[in-house]
Amino acid sequence: MRLVALRELNPEMVLARSIFVNGNVYINKGMSGLDKYAERLDRIGIACVYVEDELSEAIEIPENISDETRTKCKDALRDAYSSIRENMAIDVSKIEGPLNALMEDVLANKDVQINLSDINAADDYTFGHSVSTAVYAALIGIDLGYGEVKMKELCLGAILHDAGKMLIDPAILKKEGKLTDDEFKEIRRHPQLTYDILSRCKSLDEDVRLIGLQHHERMDGSGYPNRLRGYNIRAFGRIVAIADVYDALSSDRCYRPRWPNNQILDYLVKHSGKEFDNEMVASLLKRIAVYPTGSQVRLSDGSYGLIVRQNEQMPLRPVVRIFKNPEGRFIPVQQIDLMERLSITITASQLEIQREEQAQRGFTTLKREMWGQQG
Numbered sequence: 001m002r003l004v005a006l007r008e009l010n011p012e013m014v015l016a017r018s019i020f021v022n023g024n025v026y027i028n029k030g031m032s033g034l035d036k037y038a039e040r041l042d043r044i045g046i047a048c049v050y051v052e053d054e055l056s057e058a059i060e061i062p063e064n065i066s067d068e069t070r071t072k073c074k075d076a077l078r079d080a081y082s083s084i085r086e087n088m089a090i091d092v093s094k095i096e097g098p099l100n101a102l103m104e105d106v107l108a109n110k111d112v113q114i115n116l117s118d119i120n121a122a123d124d125y126t127f128g129h130s131v132s133t134a135v136y137a138a139l140i141g142i143d144l145g146y147g148e149v150k151m152k153e154l155c156l157g158a159i160l161h162d163a164g165k166m167l168i169d170p171a172i173l174k175k176e177g178k179l180t181d182d183e184f185k186e187i188r189r190h191p192q193l194t195y196d197i198l199s200r201c202k203s204l205d206e207d208v209r210l211i212g213l214q215h216h217e218r219m220d221g222s223g224y225p226n227r228l229r230g231y232n233i234r235a236f237g238r239i240v241a242i243a244d245v246y247d248a249l250s251s252d253r254c255y256r257p258r259w260p261n262n263q264i265l266d267y268l269v270k271h272s273g274k275e276f277d278n279e280m281v282a283s284l285l286k287r288i289a290v291y292p293t294g295s296q297v298r299l300s301d302g303s304y305g306l307i308v309r310q311n312e313q314m315p316l317r318p319v320v321r322i323f324k325n326p327e328g329r330f331i332p333v334q335q336i337d338l339m340e341r342l343s344i345t346i347t348a349s350q351l352e353i354q355r356e357e358q359a360q361r362g363f364t365t366l367k368r369e370m371w372g373q374q375g
Helices: 034-043 067-086 093-108 122-143 148-159 163-167 181-187 190-199 206-214 235-249 261-270 278-285 350-361 366-371
Strands: 002-005 019-021 024-027 048-052 296-299 304-309 319-324 330-337 346-348
Touching: 024 034, 034 048, 067 093, 067 122, 067 163, 093 122, 093 148, 122 148, 122 235, 122 278, 148 206, 148 235, 163 190, 190 206, 206 235, 235 261, 235 278, 261 278, 296 319, 296 350, 346 350
Parallel strands: none
Antiparallel strands: 002 048, 019 024, 296 304, 296 346, 304 319, 319 330
16 A cells, blocks of 8 residues: 555556545545546545555555544534534534544554544545544653543543634635735634633533643743743643644645655754643654655665655664666665665655656646646
8 A cells, every 4th residue: 555646646556545525435445547536636635545556565554543433533523513603512422432432543553653644625624633633642642641531631622622713714714825914813813712612611621621722832932822931831732732733734735735744743853842842742753654654755875665664763764665766767676674774764755756746847736737737
């Protein structure tokens, strides 16, 4: 199995994981002739899919969080949020069952480097982001040794952390251009709005409610809404701040493309101890695959390969299946373990390679590259 961009799809590839849109199966696992679906997928904001083909034979990508569990969580969250605009309390009971299943999936894989690439349609971003943020928060909580009660509170607050965005004008949330000062101020209201919404839920502990209020605060006082500093930000708020940023940067947004995973982790390390809690950043980094299994990379000798599996404790030195030479021509497959070939390093991730190729072709958007559109 491997992750490919839409332009790489060909008739021989078989879909390895079903694609969901708004809680429903859009394309079933096992479907072939995927190139026929590329334009449709691009139109709804899906840029890449998991496939099975000869090149990726026997590469197993662990399904750390099942598609079924994630879909149920997104559906439950969508249902629970339906009461917000009527100024009603969220029915937290609708979320608890799916969220418990999500936590069980995370705990079952607590010793595995997470390879979480939730393929969301653009309109499904809000709910997918909330679920993924809960997963990353849980990974940090596990490493910090949280017990069952604290883990449940953390994950509940994490999955609800953006509830206030339901009261923000969708046109502002989806705006592609630069926000005006007034629009930016409106966006920055969502932490307080979230806290106000969660305050209607009398069953929620105050620490859970404060996650919504504090997840944009920063250790150096540069955050909002209250410019809190250091340990004036509750532990849950510091955790979800990191989880929220990690998932946001790893997703395509209307105003910017997603970042390569290695660059996101570099960003968190760079700002660790400044904007983000140092210990909590370290906890997340232990559980994230820098170069996810099944993704393409370029090596320092110029060759290209697929990540076959991770080497625990050494995230920068996985096992790689080489399939292209430096000139980009296919060669007989060979497999190397970068723990044994220390002179070779990874120099570019799949996303970085794809963007280099687009730039070389002179295209500025995926559609222009695929369909030859003018303008």
